[in-house]
Amino acid sequence: MAAIYSLYIINKSGGLIFYKDYGSSGRMDTNDSLRVASLWHSMHAISQQLSPTTGCQGIELLEADTFDLHCFQSLTGTKFFVVSEPGTQHMDNLLKVIYELYTDYVLKNPFYEMEMPIRCDLFDINLTQAIQKDRVALLGR
Amino acid sequence: MAPAGPRFGDAIFANVERVNAELFTLTYGAIVRQLLTDLEEVEEVNKQLDQMGYNIGIRLIDEFLAKSNVSRCVDFKETAEMIAKVGFKMFLGVSASVTNWDADGTCCGIVLEDNPLVDFVELPDTCQGLYYCNILSGVIRGALEMVSMKTEITWVRDMLRGDDAFELQVKLLKQVPEEYPYKDDE
Amino acid sequence: MIGVSKMKPYTNVLDRPLSKGKLEVSLSAFAFLFSELVQYNQTQVDNIAELERRLEDAGYAVGARVLELLCHRDKGNRRETRLLGILSFVHSTVWKVLFGKVADSLEKGTEHDDEYMISEKELLVNRFISIPKDMGTFNCGAFVAGIVRGVLDSAGFPAIVTAHFVPMDGQQRPRTTILIKFAEEVLQREARLG
Numbered sequence: 001m002a003a004i005y006s007l008y009i010i011n012k013s014g015g016l017i018f019y020k021d022y023g024s025s026g027r028m029d030t031n032d033s034l035r036v037a038s039l040w041h042s043m044h045a046i047s048q049q050l051s052p053t054t055g056c057q058g059i060e061l062l063e064a065d066t067f068d069l070h071c072f073q074s075l076t077g078t079k080f081f082v083v084s085e086p087g088t089q090h091m092d093n094l095l096k097v098i099y100e101l102y103t104d105y106v107l108k109n110p111f112y113e114m115e116m117p118i119r120c121d122l123f124d125i126n127l128t129q130a131i132q133k134d135r136v137a138l139l140g141r
Numbered sequence: 142m143a144p145a146g147p148r149f150g151d152a153i154f155a156n157v158e159r160v161n162a163e164l165f166t167l168t169y170g171a172i173v174r175q176l177l178t179d180l181e182e183v184e185e186v187n188k189q190l191d192q193m194g195y196n197i198g199i200r201l202i203d204e205f206l207a208k209s210n211v212s213r214c215v216d217f218k219e220t221a222e223m224i225a226k227v228g229f230k231m232f233l234g235v236s237a238s239v240t241n242w243d244a245d246g247t248c249c250g251i252v253l254e255d256n257p258l259v260d261f262v263e264l265p266d267t268c269q270g271l272y273y274c275n276i277l278s279g280v281i282r283g284a285l286e287m288v289s290m291k292t293e294i295t296w297v298r299d300m301l302r303g304d305d306a307f308e309l310q311v312k313l314l315k316q317v318p319e320e321y322p323y324k325d326d327e
Numbered sequence: 328m329i330g331v332s333k334m335k336p337y338t339n340v341l342d343r344p345l346s347k348g349k350l351e352v353s354l355s356a357f358a359f360l361f362s363e364l365v366q367y368n369q370t371q372v373d374n375i376a377e378l379e380r381r382l383e384d385a386g387y388a389v390g391a392r393v394l395e396l397l398c399h400r401d402k403g404n405r406r407e408t409r410l411l412g413i414l415s416f417v418h419s420t421v422w423k424v425l426f427g428k429v430a431d432s433l434e435k436g437t438e439h440d441d442e443y444m445i446s447e448k449e450l451l452v453n454r455f456i457s458i459p460k461d462m463g464t465f466n467c468g469a470f471v472a473g474i475v476r477g478v479l480d481s482a483g484f485p486a487i488v489t490a491h492f493v494p495m496d497g498q499q500r501p502r503t504t505i506l507i508k509f510a511e512e513v514l515q516r517e518a519r520l521g
Contacts, residue, residue: 075206075213076287096207103204108358108455110365111462114199120457125499154353160451162350164425165357167392171385172364179371193367197359204355232356257352261392276360 012077014041018118150230183270194279202284253307383473390477445505485510
């Protein structure tokens with residue numbers, strides 16, 4: 001079964017505001033996850049500059065030997081990315097679902113401060129469900 | 142993406158979860174009442190409503206982008222159409238139209254045909270200077286700022302003040318390119 | 328005729344027909360507005376009890392108007408005068424109009440004769456709201472408690488109304504119970520009416 005390893009959300013200035021581990025292997029401590037986030041933020045920006053195509057919006061998929069990294073950046077500059085087993089399908093759909101959950105359970109929460117780390121129970125609950133659903137869908141392929 | 146026809150906003154509105162407009166209208170009324178009690182001066186209430194709208198706008202823009210699936214607009218004209226035809230419809234269930242473009246395409250009017258905020262409302266003598274719907278101008282300003290457009294928004298017509306429609310003038314002040322690298326001192 | 332606006336001319340609010348209450352806005356529009364109401368009120372208070380009171384006040388203003396509106400539109404200018412009548416009016420009619428559904432349950436308190444509870448598995452105003460740990464038992468349903476108090480008080484049934492989270496077996500999320508404690512005079516009057 002294709003597996004999702006982890007999910008990151010980074011704000012428009014490159015700060016990590018949400019991180020969750022799903023795999024049992026390759027867990028990272030807080031410092032490492034912060035490093036990955038800021039590294040990705042910079043690489044994403046550089047890729048926009050280096051791209052030969054005009055209007056490039058940055059890296060959407062990075063394929064490595066041991067993982068895939070799918071990234072979605074909203075027009076407002078927030079980046080969502082998942083790290084998954086190589087070849088995992090439908091990750092762009094999953095990212096879109098996560099973006100919608102973020103608009104519902106983070107942005108409509110009066111106790112959430114913009115650009116700050118996300119601590120919202122309802123976001124966690126719904127995210128877990130979405131990722132499980134996604135796994136079920138993958139199983140059914 | 143170009144606004145996909147006049148029915149596009151309708152289709153989105155039909156697909157989102159909806160609530161009775163009266164709950165919305167009366168809750169907004171309760172907010173305005175609280176502000177009038179807290180701040181006393183009508184001018185201060187106008188400012189606070191605009192600020193609250195701004196706070197909503199900077200959050201609501203992501204919902205708009207996520208649920209409408211529209212991509213970046215090519216110019217300010219398209220942006221204005223998008224707000225009027227898709228934005229107002231998607232959130233408030235009403236249509237708006239864009240008029241009165243200036244020559245260089247940076248200033249226009251958005252005219253509301255219906256406005257759910259003002260059902261049951263009449264301005265008393267003590268509140269004649271109140272821009273009752275000022276939250277709307279803040280929402281648009283906040284939302285556009287998050288997609289790199291600085292705007293100035295003013296009421297041109299207000300039915301609560303005896304005009305024949307609600308009209309907001311939206312003026313594009315500057316388009317901030319969101320390009321890297323950011324300056325070091327930022 | 329060319330150039331004639333299709334805009335409705337301005338008419339005084341009292342000269343317009345009362346709307347039938349069928350218009351809708353998106354849940355998101357309401358949720359963002361409600362969120363901002365809570366955020367604004369947070370800037371005006373020093374503690375959670377005050378925040379609850381201010382949300383309740385805002386709700387009260389809504390409740391008082393809802394009673395008037397519904398009695399006029401749906402009940403032919405009549406209103407309930409008996410305790411169970413007004414409670415069922417809140418639980419059914421008011422809930423249906425404001426929240427699109429009848430409340431999940433209406434029960435009488437088991438310990439006190441003057442207490443009633445309206446419960447909802449997921450209160451509409453709480454749909455997207457997670458309460459931070461440091462806010463303890465705070466519930467944004469205080470706004471809805473205020474609506475209920477506004478309806479009851481304006482109908483001549485003064486009461487203390489509060490909102491509480493109640494954990495449910497086998498559920499990840501607690502439900503919200505709106506606790507209504509009627510003033511003594513209400514129960515005395517009810518007893519006289521027999």
